Amino acid sequence: MGSSTILKLTHFHHSTHVQVEDLHPSTIIARFIKEFPECLDPSPVLRWLDGDGEWIEIRPDDLDLEEVLKQVMERDGIIHIQSGDITGVFEPTDLGTLMKRYEKVMDLFDNLSRTVVKLPPISNILIVTKPDRKLTKLTKELSIWLLENFPGITVYVDRRLQEQSTFKYHKILERNPAWKDRLQFWTLECHKQSGKLIHLAIALGGDGTVLYTTWMFQNRVPPIVAFHLGSLGFLTNFDFKHFRPIMTNILRGEGMNLNIRMRLQCSVYKFSDIADSLCDGTKALSLDDTAATSSADGNLEAGASSESENEDDHRREIAESKTRVKIIRQFKEMDSKGGAEVADLGVCHEQGHTLIRRSPKPYPEESTTPTDSWQVLNEVTVDRGSNAGMLQLELFVDGSPVTTILADGLVIATATGSTAYSLSIGGSLIHPDKNSIIISPIAPHSLTARPMIISGTKRLRVCVPASSRTTAWASFDGRHRQELGRGDSVMITASKYPATTICRFDQSIDWFTGLSQVLNWNSRVQQKPLDSHL
Structure with missing residues (x-):
């Protein structure tokens, strides 16, 4: 190819045209770093623009990339390479391209909810239930039926059932000793190590059992078939009386509809407090000074004692002030949208408004390690606990401050969780195929603090500010x-x-049936016609 290969390289709002000898990924990456050495650390994520306006990542180990780019070169005469991050490139997208993507996304979601799915071959089935006598008997009945009718399947049940008299594990083995290898017992620790081996999970109970089943899988969750045996059954669609034909259809690979329920990843970030060490140092210094003064003069004057107390209060105020400053500084570092910087691109000559362009940088929280991180199906709740006073919380969406909430707490729920805690505090109902998040204050101090539904793609942060009383x-x-x-x-x-x-x-x-049968949604005595009294 030689000099005929022309690349347009773009890094942020800087672009240049270069010629390269070949289109190997290593050549492109090396030339990009040569033109923009400031992006060497961290190593840039490069993408090339295809004919549909899509940006496709350049991977160093992509063996077919060179041939693909040759075709692009022959068609367009130039190849556009752009730096970016995990969310995409920095260059503005054409309006037409954006609308095409919107149409694709809408069609994709519509087809996703209507798609009939055939599950892959199932070898390992996990049965999750409470250690209740009645449920134990049903678990035994289901396990024996699976072992008898599907020889290639291994059944996993709770370790606590092995010693229960109602499960009668030894009698099951007497029935068929070969089942010993196919009837396994799991504990939570064993499951964490081998959770990927489970191909299907069966929940026997109520909605709480389904929640527990999803919580067990903090990464990939196998398909869950839920049988209604609890007090509420909004997530449990099937009647256990008909488990035989239901399980037969599933295990024989019959097509079915799936409900893909969005979960939330919740990470807790702890503030590294310096107040304790400063206050401890203040206390130690105060004790040392008091001891030294006492040994020098046994009769301390009241004025000297009062002055010492004032100094201690002053030091304590300094320590608390430094702590508040550090908290505020930490928040400011995390509050911009992904640490976004604002660069002036021009000024609107009529109104004098500054045009801005956001240049994403790595999120600060991605470079730090949270103390805990959980996958949540229903909701995350932040409340005042045993504190008698009202709670103060600050809410940020995509790094931008939204509001300061004075309330008993805050519930952030998924569409699945919209019919749970969020509903009980006045939140709206959300269809489960909507990837949305509902934010519901608990007993807010302001009457205008109403529940709010936002897109599930947003990044939320709920923090306890430095000025909070509790x-x-x-x-x-x-x-x-x-x-x-x-x-x-x-x-x-x-x-x-x-x-x-x-x-x-x-x-x-399933969802509207649950609203009607479980929640009795909009259930009332029907209005009589006007001529009913005649």
């Missing part, structure tokens, strides 16, 4: 409850590991 408490699907001190925050983003449940009919029919 600490907060956070829980994730009702688990892992922990205290949030001043400066602590919870980062909430859409998880890349959704929970997949098998539909009885389809998403909409």
Whole structure:
């Protein structure tokens, strides 16, 4: 190719045209770094523009890239290479391209909810239930039926059932000793190590059992078939009386509809407090000074004692002030949209408004390690706990400050969780195929603080500000409850590991049926016609 190969290289708002000898990925990356040495650390993510306006990442190990780019070169006469990050490139997108992408996304989501899915071959089935006598008997009945009718399947049940008299493990083996290898018992620790081996999960119970099943899988969640045996069954669509034909259809690979439920990834970031060390140093210094003064003169005057107390208060105020400053500085570093910098591109000559362009940088929280991180199906709750006073929380969306909330707490729920805690505090109902997040304040101090629905692609942060009078408490699907001190925050983003449940009919029919039968939604005595009294 030689000099005929022309590349347009773009880094942020700087572009240049160069000639290269070949189109090998290593050649392109090396030339890009040569032209823009400032992007050497960290190593840039490069993409090339295809004919449909899509930016495709250049991978160093892509053996077919050179041939593909040759075809692009023959068609367009030039190849556009752009730097970017994991979310995409920095160059503005054409309006026409954006609208085409929107149409594709809408068609994709519409087809996704209507797609009939055939599950891959199933070898390992996990049965999750509570250690209740009645449920134990049903688990035994289901396990024996699976072992008898599907010889290639291994069944995993809770280790606690092995010793229960109602499960009668030894009698099951007497029935068929070969089942010993196919009937396995799991503990939570064993499951964490081998959770990827499970191909299908069966939940026997209520909605809480389904939540527990999804919580067990903090990464990939296998398809879940949920049988209604609890007090509420909004997530449990199937009647256990008909488990035989239901499981037969599933295990024989019959087509079915799936409900892909978005989960939230919630990460807790703890503030590294310096107040304790400063205050401890102040206290130690105060004690040393007092001891030295006492040994020198046994009769301390009241004025000297008062002066010493004032100095201690002053030192304590300095320590607390430094802590508040450090918290505020930490928040400012995390509050811009991905650490975005604003660069002037021009001025609107009529109104004098400055045009800005955001240049994304790595998120600060991505370079730090959270203390805890959980995948949540229903909601994350931040409340005042045992504190008598009102809670103060700051809410940020995509790094931008939205509001300061004075309330008893805040519930951030998925569409699945919209019919749970969020609904009980006045939140809206959201169809499960909507990747949305609902933010519902708990007993807010302002009457205008109403629930709000936002896109599930947004990045949320809930933090306890330095000026808060009390600490907060956070829980994730009702688990892992922990205290949030001043400066602590919870980062909430859409998880890349959704929970997949098998539909009885389809998403909409199952959901509206649940609203009617479980929640008695809009249930009332029908109005009589006007002529009914005649």
